[in-house]
Amino acid sequence: MSLLATRRQQQTGAGKGKNGRKRNKPEDFRSPGEVAADKRKSHMGYWLILPGFIFMLLFFVLPVFSLLATSLYTKPPGADIGQFAPALQFSNYAVVLQDYWAELIRSFGFALIATVAALLIGYPMAYLVAVRLRHRNLLRGILLVLIIAPFFTSFILRTQAWKQILADESLVVSALQAVALLPEDGRLTATAFAVVCGLTYNFLPFMTLPIYASLERLDTRLLEASSDLYSNAFTTFRRVTLPLSMPGVMAGTLLTFIPASGDYINAALLGNNQDTTMIGQVIDSRFFRVVDYPGASALSFILMLAILALVTLYVRRFGTKELI
Amino acid sequence: MVLTDAARDSRMETSEDRGADLRLSSITKRFDDFVAVDNLDLTVPAGSFFALLGPSGCGKTTTLRMVAGLERPTSGSISIGGQDVTKTSAYERPVNTVFQSYALFPHMSVFDNVVFGLKRRKVKDAAAQAKAVLELVELSHLGARRPAQLSGGQQQRVALARAIVNHPAVLLLDEPLGALDMKLRRQMQGELKKIQMDVGLTFIHVTHDQEEAMTMADTVAVMNAGRVEQMGAPRDLYDLPKTPFVANFLGKSNLVAGTITEDLGDTVALNAGGNRIMVHKSRTTSTVGSVLVGIRPEKLQILHASDAPAGPNQLRGRVSDVSFTGVSTEYLVDIPGIGALGVFSQNRGQDSAERGDEVVLVWDTAHTFGLAGTEDALSGIEEAAVL
Ligand SMILES: Nc1ncnc2c1ncn2[C@@H]1O[C@H](COP(=O)(O)OP(=O)(O)OP(=O)(O)O)[C@@H](O)[C@H]1O
Numbered sequence: 001m002s003l004l005a006t007r008r009q010q011q012t013g014a015g016k017g018k019n020g021r022k023r024n025k026p027e028d029f030r031s032p033g034e035v036a037a038d039k040r041k042s043h044m045g046y047w048l049i050l051p052g053f054i055f056m057l058l059f060f061v062l063p064v065f066s067l068l069a070t071s072l073y074t075k076p077p078g079a080d081i082g083q084f085a086p087a088l089q090f091s092n093y094a095v096v097l098q099d100y101w102a103e104l105i106r107s108f109g110f111a112l113i114a115t116v117a118a119l120l121i122g123y124p125m126a127y128l129v130a131v132r133l134r135h136r137n138l139l140r141g142i143l144l145v146l147i148i149a150p151f152f153t154s155f156i157l158r159t160q161a162w163k164q165i166l167a168d169e170s171l172v173v174s175a176l177q178a179v180a181l182l183p184e185d186g187r188l189t190a191t192a193f194a195v196v197c198g199l200t201y202n203f204l205p206f207m208t209l210p211i212y213a214s215l216e217r218l219d220t221r222l223l224e225a226s227s228d229l230y231s232n233a234f235t236t237f238r239r240v241t242l243p244l245s246m247p248g249v250m251a252g253t254l255l256t257f258i259p260a261s262g263d264y265i266n267a268a269l270l271g272n273n274q275d276t277t278m279i280g281q282v283i284d285s286r287f288f289r290v291v292d293y294p295g296a297s298a299l300s301f302i303l304m305l306a307i308l309a310l311v312t313l314y315v316r317r318f319g320t321k322e323l324i
Numbered sequence: 325m326v327l328t329d330a331a332r333d334s335r336m337e338t339s340e341d342r343g344a345d346l347r348l349s350s351i352t353k354r355f356d357d358f359v360a361v362d363n364l365d366l367t368v369p370a371g372s373f374f375a376l377l378g379p380s381g382c383g384k385t386t387t388l389r390m391v392a393g394l395e396r397p398t399s400g401s402i403s404i405g406g407q408d409v410t411k412t413s414a415y416e417r418p419v420n421t422v423f424q425s426y427a428l429f430p431h432m433s434v435f436d437n438v439v440f441g442l443k444r445r446k447v448k449d450a451a452a453q454a455k456a457v458l459e460l461v462e463l464s465h466l467g468a469r470r471p472a473q474l475s476g477g478q479q480q481r482v483a484l485a486r487a488i489v490n491h492p493a494v495l496l497l498d499e500p501l502g503a504l505d506m507k508l509r510r511q512m513q514g515e516l517k518k519i520q521m522d523v524g525l526t527f528i529h530v531t532h533d534q535e536e537a538m539t540m541a542d543t544v545a546v547m548n549a550g551r552v553e554q555m556g557a558p559r560d561l562y563d564l565p566k567t568p569f570v571a572n573f574l575g576k577s578n579l580v581a582g583t584i585t586e587d588l589g590d591t592v593a594l595n596a597g598g599n600r601i602m603v604h605k606s607r608t609t610s611t612v613g614s615v616l617v618g619i620r621p622e623k624l625q626i627l628h629a630s631d632a633p634a635g636p637n638q639l640r641g642r643v644s645d646v647s648f649t650g651v652s653t654e655y656l657v658d659i660p661g662i663g664a665l666g667v668f669s670q671n672r673g674q675d676s677a678e679r680g681d682e683v684v685l686v687w688d689t690a691h692t693f694g695l696a697g698t699e700d701a702l703s704g705i706e707e708a709a710v711l
């Protein structure tokens with residue numbers, strides 16, 4: 001038998017000894033008072049989550065049930081606008097799905113494109129700041145502030161600004177027309193493109209920051225080990241950097257996709273109310289303009305369930321549970 | 325440890341079987357205005373176990389990183405197996421590293437870590453080779469685990485397996501045993517040496533543990549402040565250091581300043597504080613003027629003043645300190661005109677001297693070595709003491 005095998009026995013033996021000592025000591029020397037204090041301490045945790053629990057109950061769980069109930073209300077014959085009676089009218093769901101399935105799918109389509117675009121823009125940004133500029137503290141700080149800066153201006157204003165940027169007489173449009181990327185009579189404002197641009201832009205920090213957080217913890221010595229083991233820069237990225245930043249990518253994509261698919265401001269300000277309508281807009285108008293509470297509620301519920309289903313599928317497929 | 329058939333077979337296929345020569349020519353590495361490696365020349369013959377020994381911060385890791393291609397030398401060139409690789413990237417070099425921090429991929433299993441390099445080079449029977457090497461380091465039962473689920477010693481063996489599975493022309497080991505306790509260290513040293521002889525690669529082992537360097541390596545290079553002070557077989561380095569740094573860093577030495585007074589053909593005689601000391605000419609770096617003579621403490625014999633034989637190489641003094649260490653007794657003896665000298669005396673049942681005794685230190689001329697008198701006699705003592 002080789003030395004290694006003997007060593008392994010000693011090692012496990014030593015480990016047991018150490019653990020044994022550690023485990024025994026506190027129990028042998030603890031007084032009943034100390035034990036009680038420990039119990040109290042372990043219950044502390046539950047008390048600490050109580051406020052959050054109450055908050056969620058009041059402002060999330062109850063409203064969801066109320067929403068569910070409302071979505072099944074019926075409009076009695078001859079009732080005034082906005083008057084509904086409690087019922088279990090499941091056909092509400094069939095009706096809104098039939099009327100608005102296209103907007104629902106469009107919402108997920110736009111959100112998906114915006115998420116992918118934000119990932120393509122946000123990942124390199126996060127990589128640059130977190131890995132390449134790791135030891136350049138000043139520059140890194142400035143760039144981080146720039147990434148977060150949009151948060152300091154109002155969402156509506158930022159979206160409005162995109163309207164100006166993509167307007168028919170804007171520099172962007174004339175430049176694109178000049179290089180023939182856009183036909184002479186082509187326009188960007190009030191198109192699907194504009195809506196996706198707005199979504200991408202507005203949710204970019206939600207993508208960049210989680211990725212930054214996971215790349216910041218990346219041990220660059222692993223990248224050296226990878227190149228030492230015959231990986232070029234691309235393979236190193238694909239085999240080491242990307243897998244190790246997957247928790248950030250997961251968080252970022254979820255934080256972008258979920259709010260983007262329910263968003264209505266971008267579509268309202270940058271879209272054209274015909275072929276860019278998103279489900280959020282529909283819910284908004286059902287609720288405030290048409291005053292169809294059950295319809296709006298049913299749509300909200302469908303949106304919620306659909307997002308839940310998509311997210312579950314996504315996490316199942318790309319889940320990072322195995323990552324440390 | 326025996327090499328498994330699969331490992332041996334796979335070895336037959338590679339052309340760089342016996343490792344390759346590594347040559348560093350006037351390599352300098354500057355970080356801003358700090359010179360980490362200073363005009364270093366180094367040749368490591370193929371298939372040898374080469375140790376780079378030196379105090380912390382002397383540039384060992386930097387040297388390895390330049391060989392691996394992880395750092396570009398400011399000037400100079402590096403060739404492996406006769407091929408200039410100075411300008412090639414790390415992934416193109418036939419070199420693998422066992423990193424000081426292991427740098428195992430945390431998101432991969434032990435097996436995937438080991439097979440990583442083979443897969444990148446699209447080796448055909450990668451899985452079989454990885455299995456064989458895991459067997460070699462006796463970890464085949466842990467292939468499915470994550471590195472975080474292993475003990476330090478096991479992680480170290482994974483790091484080793486991940487590197488040697490590629491049969492690199494040169495294997496770089498950057499203090500791979502640094503994180504292990506003394507006992508594990510000694511056992512791992514034996515394993516490493518065996519593996520090196522089994523697979524026959526060129527190993528470059530960085531360490532600041534002199535015992536480790538001397539027991540494992542065929543050749544030891546002692547580095548100090550970005551330069552190689554001296555290079556050679558461990559026994560030669562210990563026996564005949566060429567600089568005070570090596571004399572003090574590698575084991576302990578008594579260094580005494582003196583002036584050469586006579587040329588006696590094969591030997592020279594010198595005067596140190598009124599005492600006559602002889603040195604063989606072949607064992608001294610300078611044969612005129614002032615020199616430093618060195619004698620290792622265990623080469624000194626301590627006798628009662630009355631027992632002193634006639635002749636040179638006798639230093640009379642008084643014992644100022646005695647410490648008993650079990651196998652030996654260490655004395656500190658004050659010699660008028662020279663200072664305190666250390667003596668290691670093996671405990672073979674002889675009478676031991678007491679503090680305050682008048683004694684005579686004698687030794688064989690063959691054990692004296694001479695160094696240039698212009699050098700600092702204390703160089704290397706502090707560095708050795710830190711370890
Ligand atoms: N990237 C760097 N920038 C600036 N100085 C550096 C850099 N890398 C190393 N140095 C300096 O170069 C010198 C040599 O460093 P190196 O890591 O090679 O030492 P070492 O011999 O491996 O030491 P140790 O035994 O502590 O590992 C040190 O003084 C270190 O501070």
Ligand SMILES: [Mg+2]
Pocket residue numbers: 384385386424498
């Ligand atoms: Mg080092």
